[in-house]
């Protein structure tokens with residue numbers, strides 16, 4: 424991400440007073456979408472998972488950027504998430520609600536122009552009841568449990584359903600889908616077991632488009648693509664092939680701004696619980712991002728920050744993370760001037776999301792979706808036509 428390119432600003436918190444700056448590169452996001460779409464080829468639909476506010480990055484900006492990149496199929500988890508993005512999209516777009524409709528919200532889901540993923544016999548019954556009431560044939564996706572034991576009809580459920588008279592009456596099935604539990608471990612035997620189970624189960628249904636793969640599944644190869652893939656993480660720059668080079672562009676940069684520095688002597692404690700004690704003369708910087716910003720407390724004593732002008736030096740985060748700040752040992756910078764307000768990278772070009780997540784004992788998904796509302800958010804879009812920034 425070019426640091427100097429004029430960014431487009433969109434945030435409630437002005438840059439000059441923000442403690443942290445979250446930069447989201449919509450051009451990189453669009454490039455990632457095109458990479459994935461090209462990888463599956465023109466015969467396969469490349470949808471986008473934009474649940475949890477587009478993995479914390481802001482669905483209001485991410486969804487239109489994906490639309491401009493050519494995406495027409497979107498997955499959210501909840502009705503409210505779908506309703507929020509529906510006005511951003513044309514009638515040429517389909518929004519699937521992964522969790523299906525909570526009881527009593529079927530009519531609202533339909534009125535919002537959304538399509539439920541029907542995960543259980545009960546959800547199917549309720550959706551058919553709405554179809555019966557309205558006299559219309561209602562679009563739906565059907566989920567099958569191919570082995571993750573989370574969502575979808577089991578083999579037994581499917582048998583129960585198909586034993587009914589006209590089991591899909593009132594439904595206009597758009598998609599049959601399932602989800603892989605271990606796609607990020609290509610050699611895991613569960614992958615082939617799920618593939619086989621999915622094929623066996625869907626063969627019992629009338630022919631309809633099928634989807635099995637999310638980000639990592641897409642990289643397992645063409646056998647896994649079926650008619651539609653549903654990447655989320657890879658769009659946002661999370662490595663879909665853990666342990667191998669990341670084929671995606673980084674989308675997120677997280678910076679914390681410096682409040683003050685101090686010189687401390689050996690034996691001096693830093694932070695709550697005296698969690699760090701200097702063993703040499705040290706220069707400590709206090710940065711204005713803490714767990715109140717969703718920056719994980721678990722990263723205290725394990726993570727790093729980087730001064731963008733000295734990307735060769737990893738600066739250890741020392742002591743416990745506070746709610747509103749964290750401490751970094753900047754001794755290695757020597758006498759490099761560090762003015763108040765200077766932005767240091769917590770996630771950035773020289774410190775990938777995965778490294779920060781690993782230091783916190785978590786995954787990029789959780790780190791991204793946890794990033795709070797207190798950052799100044801910069802949306803960078805080098806490809807956006809004038810006026811798209813409203």
Ligand SMILES: *Cc1c(COP(=O)(O)O)cnc(C)c1O
Nearest residue numbers: 472602637638653654655656657
């Ligand atoms: C979240 C989700 C996706 C996207 O998964 P990624 O690993 O982020 O690509 C796709 N399908 C379903 C059912 C999901 O829940």
